[in-house]
Amino acid sequence: MPHSPNLQPRLARILIVDDHPLVLAGLVTMVELTGHQITTAESGLEAVRQLNDSPFDLVLLDLLLPDISGLEVMDYLQQQHIDTTVVVISGLSDIDHAIGALQRGAFDFLRKSFPAAELLKTIDHALQRRWLVQDNQRLSAQLLTSEKVHNYLIENSPDIIYTLNEQGLFTDVNPRVLPLLGWTAQELIGQHYSVLIHPDDLSRADYVLNHCEHNFQITRLVELHMRARQPDGGVRLFSHELMRVAQPGVCADALLTQPRWRTYGIAHDLTERKRVDALISYQTTHDLLTGLPNRALFKDRLNLTLQRAQRHGQVAAVLVLDIDRFKLINDALGHDLGDALLVQIAQRLKGCLRASDTLSRLGADEFTILLTDLGAPEEAAQLAEKCQASLRQPFTLQSQVAHVSVSMGLALYPTHGNETELLIQRANAAMTHKKTHGKDGYVVFEAAMLPLDQQLMTLEHELHEALRQGELEMFYQPQVDAASQRIVGAEALMRWNHPQRGLLSPAAFLPLAEETGLIIPMTDWLLQAVATDLCAFNHVSEVPLRMSINLPPQYLDRSNFTHNLHAALLSHGLLAAQFEVEVTENICIRNPLNAIEQLNALRHTGVRVAIDDFGTGYSSLSYLQQLPLDTLKIDRSFVMTIPLSGELPPVVLAIISVAKGLNLHLVAEGVETSTQLHALAQAGCHTIQGFYFFKPMSCQALLAQLGSGKE
Structure with a gap:
């Protein structure tokens, strides 16, 4: 009796095989949308065990597995006559693997990175074809016992149904061939199948029909272009479902010695569907x-x-x-x-x-x-x-x-x-x-x-890339002893060697880094970079340099910053006393108790602590007395107010007095003239930093300066 489609959708058992956990999880997530029952395997041998233990309608199979390859799994399926449909999903894109999979009976070959819709469509097509083949197989069994049903289905099928003998000659064709290709069934009986196959597809048809002598009752699927009868001409695309069956009257023993077979084929016209698919594809990609x-x-x-x-x-x-x-x-x-x-x-x-x-x-x-x-x-x-x-x-x-x-x-x-x-x-x-x-x-x-917001987003992305690509660089501004005019220290200054905009100063990117939190990994990088460079400076400098680094408040808030700094010193064999951490006075306003605790922990390791930009914010002398300080830096904005007469402004004198009262080392920033230099030195500030002596320079430039002995 004719086949009637089920009213309820069929549910299939699907085995997904992939050794990459993330890929496997992604495939499971996509396939779960179909509602089918899913089982997974992370290796070829596990897949073989699953296939031996229970039947599966469909296998989604990766080719590159840790033990045996997907192709070997397919070989095992054929050797053991395990009936399942295989869709290969692989990151391997070479044609040899695709051909190898298709030669072993794969329904389709999908390269990874496919859209989810394509996978679901392929699964649906594979299962529909499988169930159609199973239906056809069941029908074939019924046809053997019911010639009447057989003839009814053949005569009324919307597809071309045919049989070929061992020589590839038509032995039976249903009437559907006439409206589709213009041939009568009687005209084709006894003719070779090549009379219908388009020359471009003939080699593929020969392979499918002539290279599977031992694959009895295994269905093969192939798409072939078929020629309509002249003078009508024209070419139509058909999907062929081919199955080899033993010739009637041949016993099983005879099949083992001199197999005689015939090919049972169903050709489904895909021409209109392909045309519609092509039109849809064009419309989705073209204006x-x-x-x-x-x-x-x-x-x-x-x-x-x-x-x-x-x-x-x-x-x-x-x-x-x-x-x-x-x-x-x-x-x-x-x-x-x-x-x-x-x-x-x-x-x-x-x-x-x-x-x-x-x-x-x-x-x-x-x-x-x-x-x-x-x-x-x-x-x-x-x-x-x-x-x-x-x-x-x-x-x-x-x-x-x-x-x-x-x-x-x-x-x-x-x-x-x-x-x-x-x-x-x-x-x-x-x-x-x-x-x-x-x-x-x-x-x-x-x-x-x-737009400004896009500029900030772009800058943030580029800053992430800068950290990943190694575009950040360290520059150093020497600190000079006013009496001997020799380099005694340096302040570490970060620069960004932007691939398009060139060398950028901290003002161009540090505010955004602080806002986005990137300042934390950037400071981690800075510690390692400065420690590496300081090792190089120690090899050429007559005396150990004191290296000053600016520590952002966000970094000080971290509980492990002292550990990170100490680890950088140990890994490079540096003395803690060579490092001086600079913090701004506003750190006391943010969280004074935490700041005091963290800086005390830092001082305990031997690292020096300096207050930078003193007097430019909301100074609190009470907190200043509680902080474990070693150095007070006079901001360049005060140094610039020193007149040509050399008389120090009251604010500068007050800062110097505070430093002396607290027994702190003094460093003046932004010194650009000899007048400023002499006035500060006479007032008791003996460490000078500014353009009068040196501008910020690269690591190589400072190495050359230290090595010249002419500081």
């Missing part, structure tokens, strides 16, 4: 008005371009174009002519591009261009000018003439970014800048074109 790639396809191509450019060191560019005053044109001419104008603009832009470039419409009156394989950045600017010149020519729309101009923004890889979204965003920011500053032309992206 329907202009036929150009849409945003999704553009981003996909840009991503591939950036990967290739990174491998080969090439230059690429993204150009965003927006039609100036398009709304006015659209309102004046009507939407139909506005659409016609967009089509003509797309055609002109395509005429300006090379075959390797991609023009896309993102929506409304905005277009993007992907420029690949550029010899130099200047080529992108030249193409922008070419597009601009082409679009300046008048457009004829029926009886109307329209003139347009465009605002364009250009972003270059790798100068302005190395990620897909980042390049598009920056090209768009440049276009917006041009649109608000005169229109009709192009500009190349600059960081100042981003």
Whole structure:
């Protein structure tokens, strides 16, 4: 009797095999959406055990496993005649593995990073095919006992059903072949199957039909293009479900010696479905008005371009174009002519591009261009000018003439970014800048074109990358003894060697680092970098240098900062007395009791403590007396007030008096003139830091200075 589909959906048992726990968990999460019963295995041998213990309808199989490969698992399935459907999911993308899997009967081969929808669709198709095959197998068994049912199904099937003998000749074909391919069943009987197979698919058909002599009653699935009878012509795509069965009357013993078989096939017409799938695929990746790639396809191509450019060191560019005053044109001419104008603009832009470039419409009156394989950045600017010149020519729309101009923004890889979204965003920011500053032309992206919030987000991302890529550097400003004018110490100052903006001072990035919490890992890095450099300084300096480092309040708030600093000293074999930690007086306002406790713990290790920028905040002398201090630094803002006469201002005298009263070492910052130097030295400040002696310098420069013996 004919098969009727179940009213309730079938539930399958699915085995997922992958040795990567995260990938396995991700696959389970996706497949759970189907409602089927799921079992997992993390190795090939575990998968074999599971398959031996219980039947599974479907196996999602990784090829690269820790013990035996996925291909060996498939070999075992064939050797043991274990009936299951296999879908290979692998990170291996070479064609040999794909062919190996398909030759072993895999239903499909999916490369990892596929969308969840594609996996679910493949699972659905695999199970539907499996159940269809099982239904067909059950029907085949019924046909052996019911010729009437057999004939009914054959005659009324919507698919072409046929049998081939050992020589590949048709022995039976149902009437469905006539409306689909234009042949009568009688005309095909006795002819070789190649008469219907398109030449491009003939070798694949030969392989499937002639290289599985021992796979009796195992269904094979293959898609083949079949030719309609001349003169009608035409080619249609069919999915063939093939099963080898023993010839009637041949006993099992005979099969072991001289197997005689026939092929039972069902050919399902996929032509219309493939056409619809192709149409849907086109519509999801193209703009329907202009036929150009849409945003999704553009981003996909840009991503591939950036990967290739990174491998080969090439230059690429993204150009965003927006039609100036398009709304006015659209309102004046009507939407139909506005659409016609967009089509003509797309055609002109395509005429300006090379075959390797991609023009896309993102929506409304905005277009993007992907420029690949550029010899130099200047080529992108030249193409922008070419597009601009082409679009300046008048457009004829029926009886109307329209003139347009465009605002364009250009972003270059790798100068302005190395990620897909980042390049598009920056090209768009440049276009917006041009649109608000005169229109009709192009500009190349600059960081100042981003909105403030985007600038901060971009800076934060770049700062993360700077820490990861090793773009941070240490500079050192020497501290000089006023009497001997020899270098006795240095203040460590962080710099950012930005790949596009060059060397950035702390003011350009430290406030954001403090706001986002990045200051913590940056300070961890600073401790190790300064300790490493101080080891090098000790090898060339006549006396051990005292190294001052600025400690942000957020770092002091951490309970383990003393441990981190002490560990850095021990790992580099440095004396704790060579390190001086600088904190601002405002640290007492944030959390005075915690500050006193932490600084006492620091002093206990032998590290010195200095108050930086004293007098510039809300000074509290009561807390100052409680802090375990060694040094007081006079801020440069007070040093700059020293007049040419050399008479010290009262505030400076007061700070010096406080330092002497508390028996603290004094350091003056920002000394730039001999007058300032002599006035401070005579007042009792003997350690000088400022441009009068040295500007901040790199580690190598300070090493050279120390080694010259001319400090």
